[in-house]
Amino acid sequence: MAKELIRFENISKSFDGTEVLKDLTLSIHENEFVTLLGPSGCGKTTTLRILGGFETPDKGRVMFDGGDITNIPPNKRPLNTVFQKYALFTHMNVADNIAFGLKIKGKDKDHIREKIAYSLKLVGLEGFENRYPSSLSGGQQQRIAIARAIVNEPQVLLLDEPLGALDLKLRQGMQYELIRLKEELGITFVYVTHDQEEALTMSDTVVVMNQGLIQQIGTPEDIYNEPQNAFVADFIGESNLIDGIMIHDCLVNIGGLDLPCVDTGFGNNNPVDVVIRPEDVELDADGNGPIKGTVISIVFKGVHWEMHVESSIGITFLVQTTEHFPVGSVVGINVDPYNIQIMHKPSSEDAQVFDQLETIPGEDL
Amino acid sequence: MKMSRILGKIYVGLILIFLYAPILVLIVLSFNSSRSRVVWGGFTLKWYGSLLKSTTIMNALWTTFLLAVLSALISTVLGLFGALGIYSMKKRSYRIMLFGTKIPMLNADIVTGIALMLWFVRFLPLGFGSILLAHVTFNIPYVILCILPKLRTMDIYQYEAALDLGAGSPYAFFHILIPQILPGILSGFLMAVTLSMDDFVITYFTKGAGINTLSTLIYGEIRKGIKPEMYALSTVLFFIVLVLLILVNLPYDRFFMTAGTGSVREVEHEK
Amino acid sequence: MNRSRTRFLATPYIIWVIGFTVIPLMFIVSKSLTDENGSLTLANLLAIFDPLHRKALVISVLLAFLSTVICILIAYPLAIILRGSRLTDKNLILFILILPMWMNFILRILALQLLISNNGIINNMLGHFGLPPLAIINTPAAIVLGMVYDYLPYMILPVLNSVLAIPQDVIEAAQDLGSDKKHVITRIIIPLSLGGVGSGITMVFVPSMTEFVIANILGGGKIQLLGNIIEQEFTVTRNWNLGSGLSVTLMAFVLITSLIFGRGTEDTATGITL
Numbered sequence: 001m002a003k004e005l006i007r008f009e010n011i012s013k014s015f016d017g018t019e020v021l022k023d024l025t026l027s028i029h030e031n032e033f034v035t036l037l038g039p040s041g042c043g044k045t046t047t048l049r050i051l052g053g054f055e056t057p058d059k060g061r062v063m064f065d066g067g068d069i070t071n072i073p074p075n076k077r078p079l080n081t082v083f084q085k086y087a088l089f090t091h092m093n094v095a096d097n098i099a100f101g102l103k104i105k106g107k108d109k110d111h112i113r114e115k116i117a118y119s120l121k122l123v124g125l126e127g128f129e130n131r132y133p134s135s136l137s138g139g140q141q142q143r144i145a146i147a148r149a150i151v152n153e154p155q156v157l158l159l160d161e162p163l164g165a166l167d168l169k170l171r172q173g174m175q176y177e178l179i180r181l182k183e184e185l186g187i188t189f190v191y192v193t194h195d196q197e198e199a200l201t202m203s204d205t206v207v208v209m210n211q212g213l214i215q216q217i218g219t220p221e222d223i224y225n226e227p228q229n230a231f232v233a234d235f236i237g238e239s240n241l242i243d244g245i246m247i248h249d250c251l252v253n254i255g256g257l258d259l260p261c262v263d264t265g266f267g268n269n270n271p272v273d274v275v276i277r278p279e280d281v282e283l284d285a286d287g288n289g290p291i292k293g294t295v296i297s298i299v300f301k302g303v304h305w306e307m308h309v310e311s312s313i314g315i316t317f318l319v320q321t322t323e324h325f326p327v328g329s330v331v332g333i334n335v336d337p338y339n340i341q342i343m344h345k346p347s348s349e350d351a352q353v354f355d356q357l358e359t360i361p362g363e364d365l
Numbered sequence: 366m367k368m369s370r371i372l373g374k375i376y377v378g379l380i381l382i383f384l385y386a387p388i389l390v391l392i393v394l395s396f397n398s399s400r401s402r403v404v405w406g407g408f409t410l411k412w413y414g415s416l417l418k419s420t421t422i423m424n425a426l427w428t429t430f431l432l433a434v435l436s437a438l439i440s441t442v443l444g445l446f447g448a449l450g451i452y453s454m455k456k457r458s459y460r461i462m463l464f465g466t467k468i469p470m471l472n473a474d475i476v477t478g479i480a481l482m483l484w485f486v487r488f489l490p491l492g493f494g495s496i497l498l499a500h501v502t503f504n505i506p507y508v509i510l511c512i513l514p515k516l517r518t519m520d521i522y523q524y525e526a527a528l529d530l531g532a533g534s535p536y537a538f539f540h541i542l543i544p545q546i547l548p549g550i551l552s553g554f555l556m557a558v559t560l561s562m563d564d565f566v567i568t569y570f571t572k573g574a575g576i577n578t579l580s581t582l583i584y585g586e587i588r589k590g591i592k593p594e595m596y597a598l599s600t601v602l603f604f605i606v607l608v609l610l611i612l613v614n615l616p617y618d619r620f621f622m623t624a625g626t627g628s629v630r631e632v633e634h635e636k
Numbered sequence: 637m638n639r640s641r642t643r644f645l646a647t648p649y650i651i652w653v654i655g656f657t658v659i660p661l662m663f664i665v666s667k668s669l670t671d672e673n674g675s676l677t678l679a680n681l682l683a684i685f686d687p688l689h690r691k692a693l694v695i696s697v698l699l700a701f702l703s704t705v706i707c708i709l710i711a712y713p714l715a716i717i718l719r720g721s722r723l724t725d726k727n728l729i730l731f732i733l734i735l736p737m738w739m740n741f742i743l744r745i746l747a748l749q750l751l752i753s754n755n756g757i758i759n760n761m762l763g764h765f766g767l768p769p770l771a772i773i774n775t776p777a778a779i780v781l782g783m784v785y786d787y788l789p790y791m792i793l794p795v796l797n798s799v800l801a802i803p804q805d806v807i808e809a810a811q812d813l814g815s816d817k818k819h820v821i822t823r824i825i826i827p828l829s830l831g832g833v834g835s836g837i838t839m840v841f842v843p844s845m846t847e848f849v850i851a852n853i854l855g856g857g858k859i860q861l862l863g864n865i866i867e868q869e870f871t872v873t874r875n876w877n878l879g880s881g882l883s884v885t886l887m888a889f890v891l892i893t894s895l896i897f898g899r900g901t902e903d904t905a906t907g908i909t910l
Contacts, residue, residue, distance in 0.1 A: 091544045
C-alpha cells in the first residue's frame with residue numbers, strides 16, 4: 001500500500017452541545033480515492049471541513065505528510081475543496097474564477113492563461129473563459145468548480161457532495177469523469193456523499209459513518225458483501241435483516257430452521273444478525289427448497305422484479321429476480337451458504353443509532 | 366371582465382392623481398409670475414434666477430446636502446461593521462441586538478428627537494454636530510436592515526472557497542464578501558441619504574438656533590408665507606432625483622445583461 | 637469566517653446604540669419622573685389624565701386610527717388590482733409610488749393646503765362649475781386627509797409586497813378547489829398578506845399618532861394633537877419635565893401598537909430604495 005498522507009487522530013467536535021464527531025481516527029493514503037459515506041448528520045462533512053481547515057476540532061489533531069496541520073488556516077493548506085453548491089464567485093467570469101488561486105500565488109499572466117486553458121480542457125469546457133457562472137448549467141458550474149480547485153495542483157482534492165445538485169443522468173456521467181480525472185492527475189481524492197451507489201462506483205476505500213462514529217472501512221466489495229453490522233448492511237443496498245442464533249461455526253438457525261453458512265467465530269448458541277441480500281434469495285417455481293413461501297406482492301423495477309415472499313418460517317423475504325412470479329405462487333426458497341452473512345448483535349448504543357436511520361434529517365452538518 | 370379592468374385602471378389613476386396633484390401644484394407655482402398662490406399670473410423663470418441669489422436657501426441647501434452625505438457615510442461604515450458583527454452572533458445576542466437596532470425605527474420621531482436633545486444639551490452645543498449625531502442615529506438601523514438580509518442570504522462558501530484557494534481573510538473580505546453584499550450596502554447608503562434629507566422632526570429638536578436645513582427653513586417660513594424660490598428649488602430637486610433614479614435603475618440591468626451572456630434570468634439572479 | 641472574532645466588529649455600533657439610543661431614552665424617562673427641582677414625582681406621567689391632555693390623546697388616537705383604516709382600504713384594492721394586471725414590472729410600480737416621497741414633506745403638505753383651502757384651487761374650480769365649495773380646511777377631516785396623503789405609501793408598499801409575494805399556484809389551487817374571485821380574496825389573499833398589513837399599520841399609525849406638523853398646517857392650530865402639546869411644552873411653555881412625561885406616555889402607546897401589529901419594518905426597509 002502507498003504511504004500514509006493524512007491521519008485524523010482522535011478527533012472530537014461538538015456544535016452547540018451536540019457531539020458530531022466522537023474520537024474519530026482515520027488514515028488516508030497517497031493517491032487513494034476515499035469516500036466518507038453516511039446519512040445526513042453523520043459527521044462526514046464536518047470531517048471534510050476539519051481537513052479543509054474550516055473547522056477546528058475540539059480534541060485530537062490532523063496530521064498531513066508527517067506534520068501537524070490542525071491549526072493551519074485553510075489558505076495555507078496544500079489541498080483544495082470542491083464545495084457542495086460549487087461556491088463559484090458569481091461576480092467573476094470563469095477565467096477569473098479559475099485564476100483566483102494562481103493570482104494570489106503571484107503567477108505570471110502567461111502561466112495563468114495556459115493553466116486556465118489546460119484545466120478547462122481537462123473538464124471538457126474549452127472556450128468558456130468569458131462566461132459568467134450564472135449562465136452555466138449545474139453540470140458546467142460543477143466542472144468549473146473542479147477546474148478552479150485542481151488548477152492549484154493540490155496534493156489532495158476534497159469534494160463535498162459535488163454531484164448532489166445534479167440530475168441522475170448527469171450524476172452518473174460525472175462519476176466516470178471523476179474517476180478519469182483522478183487517474184490523470186494522480187492525486188488523492190477525499191469524497192463525501194450520502195449516496196451509496198456513488199461511493200461504491202468511484203472509491204478505492206469507503207468509510208461508512210454514522211452518528212459521528214466510523215462503522216466500517218473497506219473496499220466497496222468488502223462493504224457490500226461483508227457488512228460488519230446491521231447499520232452498514234441496511235445503509236448499503238437493500239437487505240433482509242433477520243434475527244438468528246449461531247448454533248455453532250458454519251450453522252445458523254433462523255425461524256427454527258438450521259441453515260449452513262460459512263462464517264465462523266461467533267461462538268455457540270449466540271444471538272446474531274443475519275443478512276441476506278434480496279438478489280441472493282433464489283426462488284424455485286416447483287416449490288423445491290428448504291423453505292416454502294408464497295408471493296404476496298410483485299413490482300417491476302426495470303432490471304429485475306422485486307417481490308415480497310411470505311415464508312413458512314414466519315419471515316417475509318424481500319427478493320429480486322429476473323423471473324416473474326405471479327402473486328399467490330407457491331415457491332421454494334434457497335440461499336447459497338456463501339450468501340448468508342452473519343454479524344454480531346449491535347451493542348445498545350448502536351441499536352439506538354439504527355433506529356434513527358429511519359428518519360433522516362434534512363440538513364447535513 | 367373588461368369592465369373590471371377599466372374600473373381597476375380608473376382606481377389606480379385616482380390614487381396617482383391624489384399622490385401627484387400637490388407635487389404638480391408646487392411645480393406649476395414655481396413658474397407662476399404672480400406671488401399669489403392661487404391665481405395664475407403668467408409664465409416666468411425669475412424664481413429660478415433669484416433662487417441662486419438667496420443665501421438663506423443656499424445655506425440651508427448646503428447644510429442639508431452635507432448632513433445627508435456625511436451622516437450616510439458614517440452610518441454606512443458603522444452599520445456595515447455592525448451588521449457583520451450581528452450576523453456572527455449567536456441567536457440570543459442576535460435577537461437582543463436586532464431589538465436595540467429597531468428602537469429608533471419603532472419609536473416616534475418626536476420622542477427620539479426630544480430624548481436626543483435632552484441628552485445633547487448636557488455636553489454639546491446644539492448645531493451642525495448635534496444634528497449630524499442625531500441623523501447617524503436614525504440612519505444606522507436602516508443601513509443594518511438593508512445589509513443584514515444580504516449577509517444572511519449570501520453564499521458563505523464563496524468566502525471559504527477564497528480561503529481554500531489561498532486568499533487571506535482581508536483579501537477574501539474585500540474581493541469576495543463585499544461584492545456579494547454590495548447591493549445591500551448601496552441601498553443602505555441611498556436610504557440613509559433619503560432619510561436624512563427628508564427628516565424634519567428630529568432635526569427640529571436637535572438643531573439649536575442659527576442653523577437650518579431645508580425642512581426647518583420651510584417650517585419657519587410657514588407663517589410669513591413661503592417664498593416662491595422654495596417652489597423653484599423643490600422642483601429642481603424633484604427632477605434631479607427623478608433623473609438620478611432613472612439613471613441608477615436602467616443601466617444597472619443593462620450592465621449585467623452585457624457583462625454575462627445576456628440571459629434575462631441571469632439579471633434576476635444577480636439582483 | 638471566524639465568527640467569534642467577527643462578532644467584535646459590532647463593538648462601535650453597540651457603543652453608538654448605548655450612547656445615542658439607550659442613554660437618551662433613560663434621560664427622557666428620568667426627566668419625566670422628576671419636577672423642575674429634581675425631586676421625584678409622578679405628576680408628569682399622570683398629567684395625561686388632565687382634561688386638556690386627555691382630549692388631545694383621544695383625538696390623536698382617533699385620527700390616527702381613521703387614517704390607518706382609510707390607508708388599508710385604499711391599499712388593498714390597489715395591491716389586488718396590480719397583482720391581477722398585466723403590468724409585471726414591480727420596480728416601476730414601486731418607483732411611481734415612492735417618487736412623491738422625495739419632494740419635501742412639509743412642502744407637499746403646504747401644497748395640499750393650497751388645494752383644499754377655502755379660496756384654494758379646488759374651490760376655485762368648483763366655483764367655475766357652479767358647485768358648492770368644499771369646507772374641510774382647519775377641520776379634523778383635513779388632518780386625516782393630510783395623514784393619509786403623507787403615509788399612504790408606507791401602507792401600500794408592505795401590503796403590495798406581501799400580496800405580490802403570494803405564489804400563483806396557491807391561488808390556482810384555491811380556484812381548482814372551487815374558489816371564486818371573492819373567495820380567493822377573502823380566504824387566500826387577505827390571510828396570506830396580514831403580515832404586510834401589520835407592518836403597514838405600525839408604519840402609518842405610529843407617525844400619525846405622534847404628528848404635529850400636519851395638524852399645524854391643515855388644522856390651522858385649532859385642533860391640538862398630543863404631538864402639538866408636547867412640541868409646545870418644549871418650544872413655547874418650556875416645561876421640559878411635563879413634555880418628557882407626555883412623551884413617555886406617547887412612547888408607551890407607540891410600543892404597544894408595535895407589539896400588537898408586528899415588529900416588521902424590515903421587508904419595507906429594503907423596498908423603499910427600489
